[in-house]
Amino acid sequence: MTNSDAIISIKNLKVALGGVSVLDIPSFLLHEKEIVSLIGPNGSGKSTLLLVLNCLLRPISGAIAYRQEAIVTREELLRYRRRVSMVFQEPLLFDTTVYNNVASGLKIRGVKRNEIRERTMRYLKCFNIEQLANRSARKLSGGESQRVSLARAFAIEPEIIFLDEPFSALDPPTRHALTDDLEKIVRESGITAVMVTHDQSEALRMSDRIAVMNSGKIVQTGNPSMVMNSPVNGFVANFVGMETILEGRVLKDNQGVLLVSVAGKEIDAVGDARVDDAVYCCIRPENVTIDIFDPDDMTSARNVFPGEILDIDSLGPFLRLSLDCTGLPLVAYVTREAFATLHLAEGKNVFASFKATSVHLVRRKR
Amino acid sequence: MDLILEGLIKAFHLFLTLDPEVLGITWLSIKVSGLATFISVIIGVSSGMIVALTRFPGKKFVVSVVNTGMGLPPVVVGLFVTVFLWRNGPLGFLNILYTPTAIIFAQAIIATPIVMGISIAALQNLPNKLRLQILSLGATRVQMVWILIREARLPLMAAVMAGFGGVISEVGASIMVGGNIKGYSRVLTTATVMETGRGNFDVAFAISIILLLLVFLVNYIFTLIQQRERPR
Numbered sequence A: 001m002t003n004s005d006a007i008i009s010i011k012n013l014k015v016a017l018g019g020v021s022v023l024d025i026p027s028f029l030l031h032e033k034e035i036v037s038l039i040g041p042n043g044s045g046k047s048t049l050l051l052v053l054n055c056l057l058r059p060i061s062g063a064i065a066y067r068q069e070a071i072v073t074r075e076e077l078l079r080y081r082r083r084v085s086m087v088f089q090e091p092l093l094f095d096t097t098v099y100n101n102v103a104s105g106l107k108i109r110g111v112k113r114n115e116i117r118e119r120t121m122r123y124l125k126c127f128n129i130e131q132l133a134n135r136s137a138r139k140l141s142g143g144e145s146q147r148v149s150l151a152r153a154f155a156i157e158p159e160i161i162f163l164d165e166p167f168s169a170l171d172p173p174t175r176h177a178l179t180d181d182l183e184k185i186v187r188e189s190g191i192t193a194v195m196v197t198h199d200q201s202e203a204l205r206m207s208d209r210i211a212v213m214n215s216g217k218i219v220q221t222g223n224p225s226m227v228m229n230s231p232v233n234g235f236v237a238n239f240v241g242m243e244t245i246l247e248g249r250v251l252k253d254n255q256g257v258l259l260v261s262v263a264g265k266e267i268d269a270v271g272d273a274r275v276d277d278a279v280y281c282c283i284r285p286e287n288v289t290i291d292i293f294d295p296d297d298m299t300s301a302r303n304v305f306p307g308e309i310l311d312i313d314s315l316g317p318f319l320r321l322s323l324d325c326t327g328l329p330l331v332a333y334v335t336r337e338a339f340a341t342l343h344l345a346e347g348k349n350v351f352a353s354f355k356a357t358s359v360h361l362v363r364r365k366r
Numbered sequence B: 001m002d003l004i005l006e007g008l009i010k011a012f013h014l015f016l017t018l019d020p021e022v023l024g025i026t027w028l029s030i031k032v033s034g035l036a037t038f039i040s041v042i043i044g045v046s047s048g049m050i051v052a053l054t055r056f057p058g059k060k061f062v063v064s065v066v067n068t069g070m071g072l073p074p075v076v077v078g079l080f081v082t083v084f085l086w087r088n089g090p091l092g093f094l095n096i097l098y099t100p101t102a103i104i105f106a107q108a109i110i111a112t113p114i115v116m117g118i119s120i121a122a123l124q125n126l127p128n129k130l131r132l133q134i135l136s137l138g139a140t141r142v143q144m145v146w147i148l149i150r151e152a153r154l155p156l157m158a159a160v161m162a163g164f165g166g167v168i169s170e171v172g173a174s175i176m177v178g179g180n181i182k183g184y185s186r187v188l189t190t191a192t193v194m195e196t197g198r199g200n201f202d203v204a205f206a207i208s209i210i211l212l213l214l215v216f217l218v219n220y221i222f223t224l225i226q227q228r229e230r231p232r
Helices: A046-053 A074-081 A098-108 A113-126 A142-155 A172-189 A200-206 A224-229 A234-240 A336-341 B002-016 B020-053 B059-069 B074-085 B100-124 B130-136 B141-151 B153-168 B172-178 B188-198 B201-229
Strands: A006-017 A020-031 A035-039 A061-066 A084-087 A160-164 A192-196 A209-214 A217-222 A244-254 A257-262 A265-270 A278-283 A289-291 A303-315 A318-325 A328-335 A349-354 A359-363
Touching (some): A020 A217, A084 A142, A084 B130, A098 A142, A192 A200, A209 A224, A209 A234, A217 A234, A234 A244, A234 A278, A234 A359, A244 A265, A257 A278, A257 A359, A265 A359, A289 A328, A318 A336, A318 A349, A328 A336, B020 B100, B020 B141, B020 B153, B059 B100, B074 B172, B100 B172, B130 B141, B153 B201, B188 B201
Parallel strands (some): A160 A192
Antiparallel strands (some): A006 A020, A209 A217, A278 A359
């Protein structure tokens, strides 16, 4: 994609708060109908970036352009703000009825009364809150409040919507129901969206592109599988949940298959590194297979290590096993079924195996 | 005890017979303090808004000054207003010393910091991000200010009540700049002071009770509005 079909483009953006640089983004493009998730640890600048994108926070340098046009004058700023809308972490509802809350953006725009009524009702229905229309916004549950806040933002029918972790304060079932509804509405409306989230499955599920942020910078951006499976550095790998990250050194290159020395062991890996490079081997736990017998002859996996189960954690449908393969720490996911069939338990000796292609190599500084 | 009882009887008598002098004094009190409160609300809410919503060096100092002003002694205000309005004072040309206008002037000065202080607190109590949310809904600056006032309407109403309560029961400034002129600048509080001084305790009691009732009534009305506005 090129610059020309970007709905928003950012160039050399720098933001400082109280003299401290909080955002430094050389370039960022948002394309029409694209859904981008911003992920990253607390304080990495995700929310700040959203505020800047919404023109609610002035950068110290650089600017954002809407369809290649800079936003400079107060009129341009207002016109731009009326094309976008934002949902915050807190619902921030007005002290009036649910109906008036959802209608507020339209009233601000001076939309005709009939149309306000029609659109407000439509979006109340969309978010399943029509029965609350005449209720005071002060008397809503957390989930209901956030639905009102979403309906209020969508009722404007913006070109772009910015979502700043709108579900982070909700309990999991409420959150799921709301994510489902939001996903449906976002897909159906073909809106462009930028969403801050802490929830990886949310990010994977909803977005066309993921941008990982760390200390005010976008460290990686790409489609979700690319970011999840090919993190550009140890930080991203750690953040997106490559549970096992091992430091190693490339010993040999066997026609593309690299032999990496890790904790006194040798791992076969496929990746972009040269002999003698220092690397991180990132192994996703779902790619590690557990067996109670040595699978050496039956598997295509090149890496097989005997080890002991140190710890077992429940992760919903999966169990997360922490293994110690004589000095080599590994993490594996197994289904509850497999767990029961193999009679796994803490302290049990098992064989962990993974393919060379399951090892993602990230070169590291020495 | 007799004194109190007599006072109560007298008060009812004055009330029931609609004594024109008492009615006149009561009406003037309402008018003067009402206008003073109105002026203080206009100035206090708008300046409170500016202080609460903008960032500037010395903001904490300004807020402290305003909060101190909430306890401004009326006699001090009376003294300053008198000096300013004195025949050869800076505002002497206005020729309003010892008029109801002078009382309004003084009372507005007393009420403004009260209204302003409570307004600042009310607006600062709104969630920080509410302003951003309003702007992100496409509001102009004027629309944003209007919505913020609407959101803070309950505490702002408390500001109005506090302002009115402060000035209707204030006596020092009213007597100094109004002069307690019979049938012209005499208000309920100055009349009470005078009648007590003369030993007419019954009349003083009567006027005090009217004053109390008045304050109660105004607060009651505002409270009704506030309660009705409470979330259902």
